[in-house]
Amino acid sequence: MLRTRHLARLGRYGLSVALPVVLAMAGCATFERDDRAPSRPRAGLETLPDPVVRDERRSRWGNDDYVEGGRTYRILPTAAGYDHVGVASWYGLKFHGRRTSSGETYDMYRLSAAHPTLPIPGYARVRNLENGRETVVRVNDRGPFHGARFLDLSYAAAVKLGFAEQGTARVRVTALAESKEPKESAGSAVRAPHGERYFLQAGAFLDRRWADARVTALRNVLDEERDAAVRLLHDPADRLYRVRVGPLPTREAAHRLLALLADGSPGEDSLPVLVEEAVTEQEE
Helix, strand or coil: CCCCCCCCCCCCCCCCCCCCCCCCCCCCCCCCCCCCCCCCCCCCHHHCCCCCCCCCCCCCCCCCCEEECCEEECCCCCCCCCEEEEEEEEECHHHCCCECCCCCECCCCCCEEECCCCCCCEEEEEEECCCCCEEEEEEEECCCCCCCEEEEEEHHHHHHHCCCCCCCEEEEEEEECCCCCCCCCCCCCCECCCCEEEEEEEEEECCHHHHHHHHHHHHHHCCCCCCCCEEEEEECCCCEEEEEEEEECEHHHHHHHHHHHHHHCCCCCCCCEEEEEECCCCCC
């Protein structure tokens, strides 16, 4: 579906004409009367762990100025300092599995959002001013383009913020940047010291087929570009095939991902465990 930068792509609005200002939308979140929540929502959305804030390279798609509904939208040069109060809505089942403006696949069960002009991908803290709930979301789509709403949240984010049933809420959105190397303080996310890294071990199997099945299951859950790579390691000494996820940048990141995998795998016989490994001089 991805076309050249100077051609509007066939997407939700059925546009296929070249524009002087680039139209860079694919999923393009917006309010749709026939959109709805899933009939059997995934359990545990209210307690989904916040995504880990990372300094990501701008997407090739979705970061050019564009025209929608006769209005020109100009992408902000930076998200730094963005802090806005307004009305947010959400989008769900109708767009689940479709491409977002960044070219990624929309997953209504992830904590994500669409914004008309913030650079993508990016991260923001969203606080529901009506009930005090808040969450971090990853901004990777464009929209909304109707009424006074300035943010479209994923279905999961709307559930976590407590307004999925009412449809809209007054929120405060604050852009976030990746935290730099922190000073020692209580509760801070401490990066692994030099020569140490974190993994999640998701199983050790004698039969390669079971290990391959576990790898496939994890890759279906994780976006390896954002979460962590799923690896299969084999040690001839003990004949085991070990399934590893990582490396993760911080202990906190490892625990967040562990919580996500535990929540998404209610029937697993064995949940992943945190593994800390020293990095040898040769690896460094």
